[in-house]
Amino acid sequence: MKTLSFYTGIILLLLVSCTPDDEVISTDPSFQLQFSVDTVYFDTLFTTKEDEGIDMRSVTQRFMVYNNSENAVNISEISLNDPNSVYSMLINGQNEDIINNTLLRGGDSMLVLTEANVPYQNADDIRELNGQISFFTNGNRQAIQLNAYAEDPFYVSGGPILVGDVVWEKGRPYVITDSLYISQNASLTANAGTRIVFDNGAKLLISGSLQLMGTSQDTIRLESIRLDGQYENAPGQWDGLFFDSLSHDNKIHGTLIKNARVGVLMYHNDNDDIIDLDIEGSTIQNMSQVGVAITNSDVRIVNTIISHTISYAYAHAGGGKCDFYYNTIVNSNTGFFREDPSVAFESTNEVIQLNLVNNIIWGNLSNELVVTEGVNFNSITNNILKTSSDQFDPETNLINIDPYFRYPFTYNFDLADDSPARGAGIDVNGITVDQRGENRTSPPDIGALQWIPEEE
16 A cells, blocks of 8 residues: 555656646746737727717737746736726637636737727717726736727718708818718818818719818818728728719818829819819828829819829829929839829810929839820920920920939928929919918929928
8 A cells, every 4th residue: 555655656746747847837926927018009099889880999909918937827817997898808719808717838928909999979079098908917916008099070971962062170070981972062161170081982972062171281181091000001991082074163272182092083074264173282192093083174283292193193184274383293102013104194085285384293114294195285394204205395394303302202202402393493473382381482492392491
């Protein structure tokens, strides 16, 4: 009997001694987990409006929990402290507010997923929402903070038809979840500072009049609903602005349009020379197709930047008038393969009456400006043009001379100190400031932005 007990003890001792260190559970009261972050931040979130079927839950944020010791540890409790009931957590497939007894082996790690979904309250103020995820090990408590801001927008859902004259003011954003149609005798005016947000595939259709009246100090923003992380400058997230042949008196002033499929598309079958679309002091960027596409329409574009379009930045076909003054058109670092020039004019029907003055048209292709048939050169002068064509007078234009932007890869098209665009323009009647509201010199600089000293 003593012999059996002796051998049993030896076997148990051998079993214990063979247990790997990373499976031996530490009871050290000074043990500390390590984390990849100390706070999980969510960008400002739009709230969920369940009664209209609008779900605006956040993207899933994630962080890692590390056990850097050689021994395992039992996390006795992982708990979500959420006084506003907006957060959720997912650990090892468990979507619970409290998870007990989670073993984390020595040298191992664990992924924690968390989301936020904030209910609609119809409030004007942006509210801050805080929470915690707590980890209890060997009598110690450690916590990761959760932080989000939420706002209640004005939702435009269900494909509504706008009638009458409607004015949108600065304040709570307007979120268009599918489409908004401005009918023939209606108008939508957005005043300075208004923010219009488009869900995936949403669009604005205009048969009446659209007036976006931003300023250089208080820009109107038209952008996608996702602006976090990789989506901040991702093209093609919403559809764009579409003006049909009935639309009239359209203005896009002091406006940023970004991350759409098409920035502006207009077809206007008329035979007058009244301006159908006036774009001034605006920026159009990150389009998965065309920045501005015009067919048989009369347009005026001034002090505007169009960049990062995968196809044309500006394309004009089928007749009409185009007054193109002090614009900066750049396609040199889109991140996509391009084969279309930045700017193209062509008409096989009515003649396009073209004024191209004080513009920069630049990019990484050898020919960024193509003018084929049906275009009347009223005035083509004092431009910087990237082109392989001999149509443009090198005595009055700077051909294939780098404009030297300050930081073009960060969407900064300020002129560098040694830019040949400085003082190379001609005065244009009625245009005395640039896109930012800076006074134009005489002679002025070429492009949408007058040179200013770089801030130190």
